[in-house]
Amino acid sequence: MNIQPIRSDADLDRAFARIQALWDAEEGSAEADELEVLSILVERYEDEHYPVGPSDPIEAIRFRMEQQGLTPRDLERFIGPSGRVSEVLNRRRGLSLRMVRNLHKGLHIPYETLLDEEPA
DSSP, X not given: OOOOOOOSHHHHHHHHHHHHHHTTOOTTSHHHHHHHHHHHHHHHHHHXXXXXXXXXXXXXXXXXXXXXXXXXXXXXXXXXXXXXXXXXXXXXXXXXXXXXXXXXXXHOOOHHHHHSOOOO
């Protein structure tokens, strides 16, 4: 095992190539250990150089609607009347705490996602 820190995108590309070669390593083997260590290094490098911003609550709701085949009318039980659903989905009205709680319980969208501020 010859593992080195990942300091550049070129190092990252090499790490990905090695990860791909090790992907089917037998659990408990030296190759599996190398795979685990490389995965940790890649995650750390990506977190530092390519951070993922907070999720957008409305996009999270739309994504869940798409996943579950829901229509705006289906959201009425979580948000309120159709006009209010439309205002929320079109970003003319923010989510109230009651809506957040209902969406979390009903659609299993994490609170952290629903409570993030909407992009300006």
